[in-house]
Amino acid sequence: QLLQLHQNKLTQCDGIGLESVRQLTLHNNELTSVAGLEKLKFPTAINLTGNQLASMEEVVKAMPESVVDLDVQENPLMEAEFDRVKVVVLMQRLKMLNAAPITEEEAAAADLIINPPPAEEEAAPA
Numbered sequence: 001q002l003l004q005l006h007q008n009k010l011t012q013c014d015g016i017g018l019e020s021v022r023q024l025t026l027h028n029n030e031l032t033s034v035a036g037l038e039k040l041k042f043p044t045a046i047n048l049t050g051n052q053l054a055s056m057e058e059v060v061k062a063m064p065e066s067v068v069d070l071d072v073q074e075n076p077l078m079e080a081e082f083d084r085v086k087v088v089v090l091m092q093r094l095k096m097l098n099a100a101p102i103t104e105e106e107a108a109a110a111d112l113i114i115n116p117p118p119a120e121e122e123a124a125p126a
Contacts (some may be wrong), residue, residue: 005029006047013037013062026051027071034062045069045096053077060090069096085109 001020010029014036023045024037031051037043038061046067053059053075063070070091072078088094088102088110095102 016040023047034059037062038064040064042066047071048075050074056080056082056087060087063091065093067091068093070094071096071098073098085113089113 001018002023002025003016003018003021004025005016006025006027006029008029010026010031013026013031013034016024016036016039019041021040021043024040024043025047027047027049029051031048031053034048034053035058037046041064043064044066046063046069048059049071050073053072054077056072056077059070059072059077070087084097084102085106087097088106092110092114
């Protein structure tokens with residue numbers, strides 16, 4: 001169930017609500033927002049490459065929990081400090097980001113942020 005809507009000059013995602021969509025390609029449009037994608041039922045891969053998306057936080061907020069493969073390359077949000085680990089913290093099921101697998105190191109760093117080790121108690125002076 002692949003839905004390809006690339007190169008259509010789309011400016012918004014609202015209205016894309018087909019329940020059977022598992023892979024959605026929206027690359028090379030003119031999207032400035034991904035609001036509406038959260039209505040998709042069980043997509044596993046979403047390609048948003050080559051749009052006008054400026055906020056990774058907004059993208060993450062709109063992603064259904066089922067997404068394991070997300071591509072946001074060639075968007076203004078990549079010009080800011082793009083932090084793969086931060087994205088993994090926010091999207092813990094992610095396996096691929098920007099066409100590259102989540103590394104063991106990135107997963108471990110995200111896990112430390114999500115589940116920090118308990119602080120060591122300082123020994124009281126005798």
